[in-house]
Amino acid sequence: MSSPEVxxxxxxxxxxxxxxxxxxxxxxxxxxxxxxxLVNTLVFSTTVRGVQRQPRWQWSIVGxxxxxxxxxxxxxVTLELTVVCMVIGVVLGTILAVMRLSPNPVVVGTSWLxxxxxxxxxxxxQIIFWYFMAYLYPTISVGIPFGPGFAxxxxxxxxxxxxxxxxxxxxxxxxxxxxxxRAGIISVDEGQTExxxxxxxxxxxxxxxxxxxxxxxxxxxxxxxxxxxxxxxxALASTIALTELLYAAQLxxxxxxxxxxxxxxxxxxxxxxTSVLYVGQYYIERHYARGSSRSLPMTPIQRLRNLxxxxxxxxxxxxxxxxSSAGREHR
Amino acid sequence: MSAAAGEALVRAEQVHKSFGPNEVLKGVDLDVNRGxxxxxxxxxxxxxxTLLRCINHLEKIDSGRLTVDGELVGYEQRGDKLYECTxxxxxxxxASIGMVFQHFNLFPHMTALGNxxxxxxxxxxxxxxxxxxxxxxxxxxxxxxxxxxxxxxxLSGGQQQRVAxxxxxxxxxxxxxxxxxxxxxxxxxxxxxxxxMRELATSGMTMFVVTHExxxxxxxxxKLVFMDGGVVVESGKPRDVITxxxxxxxxxxxxxxx
Numbered sequence: 001m002s003s004p005e006v007x008x009x010x011x012x013x014x015x016x017x018x019x020x021x022x023x024x025x026x027x028x029x030x031x032x033x034x035x036x037x038l039v040n041t042l043v044f045s046t047t048v049r050g051v052q053r054q055p056r057w058q059w060s061i062v063g064x065x066x067x068x069x070x071x072x073x074x075x076x077v078t079l080e081l082t083v084v085c086m087v088i089g090v091v092l093g094t095i096l097a098v099m100r101l102s103p104n105p106v107v108v109g110t111s112w113l114x115x116x117x118x119x120x121x122x123x124x125x126q127i128i129f130w131y132f133m134a135y136l137y138p139t140i141s142v143g144i145p146f147g148p149g150f151a152x153x154x155x156x157x158x159x160x161x162x163x164x165x166x167x168x169x170x171x172x173x174x175x176x177x178x179x180x181x182r183a184g185i186i187s188v189d190e191g192q193t194e195x196x197x198x199x200x201x202x203x204x205x206x207x208x209x210x211x212x213x214x215x216x217x218x219x220x221x222x223x224x225x226x227x228x229x230x231x232x233x234x235a236l237a238s239t240i241a242l243t244e245l246l247y248a249a250q251l252x253x254x255x256x257x258x259x260x261x262x263x264x265x266x267x268x269x270x271x272x273x274t275s276v277l278y279v280g281q282y283y284i285e286r287h288y289a290r291g292s293s294r295s296l297p298m299t300p301i302q303r304l305r306n307l308x309x310x311x312x313x314x315x316x317x318x319x320x321x322x323x324s325s326a327g328r329e330h331r
Numbered sequence: 332m333s334a335a336a337g338e339a340l341v342r343a344e345q346v347h348k349s350f351g352p353n354e355v356l357k358g359v360d361l362d363v364n365r366g367x368x369x370x371x372x373x374x375x376x377x378x379x380x381t382l383l384r385c386i387n388h389l390e391k392i393d394s395g396r397l398t399v400d401g402e403l404v405g406y407e408q409r410g411d412k413l414y415e416c417t418x419x420x421x422x423x424x425x426a427s428i429g430m431v432f433q434h435f436n437l438f439p440h441m442t443a444l445g446n447x448x449x450x451x452x453x454x455x456x457x458x459x460x461x462x463x464x465x466x467x468x469x470x471x472x473x474x475x476x477x478x479x480x481x482x483x484x485x486l487s488g489g490q491q492q493r494v495a496x497x498x499x500x501x502x503x504x505x506x507x508x509x510x511x512x513x514x515x516x517x518x519x520x521x522x523x524x525x526x527x528m529r530e531l532a533t534s535g536m537t538m539f540v541v542t543h544e545x546x547x548x549x550x551x552x553x554k555l556v557f558m559d560g561g562v563v564v565e566s567g568k569p570r571d572v573i574t575x576x577x578x579x580x581x582x583x584x585x586x587x588x589x
Contacts, residue, residue, distance in 0.1 A: 189436075191432060191434060191436040192436060192438065194389060194432070194436065195430075195432060195436035195437075195438070195495075196438075196450075197389070197422070197425060198387055198389065198425055198428070198429075198430035198499075199425070199426065199449070199450035199454065199498070199499070199502060200422045200423065200425045200426025200427075200450060200454045200502065201422065201449075201450060201453065201454055202418055202419065202422045203418060205453055205454075209449065209453060210438055213440050214438075214439065214440055288440075290440055290482070
């Protein structure tokens with residue numbers, strides 16, 4: 001890109017020289033060497049196992065298992081668990097957050113107690129606890145409190161591995177989501193609630209139409225973070241032998257001892273799903289940015305297209321300086 | 332239960348209000364008659380904004396009587412007992428009183444038209460089309476024809492305040508409260524907002540305006556009230572109060588602002 005020429009009154013045109021960045025080239029060189037070393041050890045290096053010399057990272061085994069049935073079924077369970085637990089977390093968390101901000105002190109206390117308990121104990125403990133619930137309550141009945149029950153079921157038939165993991169992860173997540181949603185709600189200016197109540201809107205309507213949509217901008221980024229975290233935390237369900245992605249991999253390597261390649265297989269899937277979640281989060285954030293800035297930021301696709309046509313993004317600040325120094329009024 | 336023209340729409344009798352140990356209203360008496368424009372002036376901390384907020388129950392009064400259209404604000408009298416109104420009753424009362432804030436308080440995630448039609452559609456259950464038509468008409472009335480799709484942040488302060496006025500008018504209120512509507516505006520934008528308010532006054536709307544705009548108060552106001560220290564110090568015809576203040580505190584305040 002050539003430097004723009006600036007005319008100032010009668011004096012000869014001046015040439016603007018951009019700042020040079022020599023250290024950038026040093027950084028490029030260092031990183032290039034490190035990257036070459038990484039590629040070499042990942043792809044080309046070998047090691048001796050027993051009597052054989054083998055490729056160090058055994059990518060062929062990874063490739064063999066990446067799309068195998070047990071791994072894909074494990075992935076499906078992981079995804080299902082993530083979605084169900086996040087839905088529980090978001091819904092229950094929102095209820096807890098609204099309870100926490102209620103004028104009723106009993107409701108506030110209940111919400112506080114819930115968050116205190118579920119945030120104060122390890123989620124792994126909670127998962128195992130739910131799994132062993134049948135030990136405490138062999139049967140579950142539905143009926144009048146302290147009165148007769150109408151229906152009875154054995155706890156073990158209801159509370160399987162998947163439900164135990166769901167309850168452990170979901171109820172724990174709700175405690176964290178409650179804090180995130182609460183932070184979002186209190187980030188919305190008090191004047192918004194006042195303006196809405198002055199129009200005759202009532203509490204629930206104000207929450208739903210005015211406060212929550214604005215709180216979303218604060219709630220979405222940490223919720224995306226929580227979702228990614230949840231995806232990985234579901235691996236804890238392997239401790240109660242639920243065949244999610246990690247446990248599926250463990251089952252295979254416990255037989256064939258290809259531990260590292262199978263862990264890599266699982267890791268690649270976790271990374272793949274995380275990447276998809278990144279994209280999803282970006283577009284959700286963009287949706288809730290409505291009205292928050294004068295124009296929406298470009299999507300990556302729009303940005304690529306812009307780059308492809310090699311058009312300089314207009315920079316109003318620089319344009320203003322250049323044109324005003326040329327002696328013209330410009331804003 | 333509407334009273335005859337000329338009768339008090341808002342009546343305050345010995346209204347008291349404290350925030351903790353700080354008594355902000357120390358027995359306020361005033362009447363706003365139907366169709367009248369009342370301007371309230373006074374130094375900051377004099378309680379004028381608190382009084383305005385009490386009228387639509389954004390603040391609860393501690394003692395005294397405050398009525399709008401003959402009905403107690405926030406309470407219902409049965410026999411010799413006062414029963415606090417429920418959420419629903421307070422909301423219903425507020426729906427008939429428009430309020431315009433110093434900092435506009437438009438909903439930033441909704442367009443100008445979205446802001447205006449929100450309450451008619453959700454509270455009054457008006458049809459979307461009807462509310463949209465009415466909203467466009469109101470936007471034109473405040474001089475913002477064709478800006479219905481603009482978000483508040485894309486509008487200047489003066490334009491935002493005019494949308495806020497249109498939003499309040501969309502509920503067809505019997506009373507409009509203005510809380511220093513031009514104080515947060517750049518000087519060159521004040522005129523447009525005052526023009527809209529002047530037009531509204533001409534149309535016969537009952538208005539309660541807390542303001543620092545002496546020109547507006549003198550020209551448009553039917554009554555001017557000077558508040559200081561939580562009480563009404565002086566009131567009367569705006570021209571009289573401004574040009575010939577009786578009370579020493581009024582004189583010293585006016586000498587500073589004029």
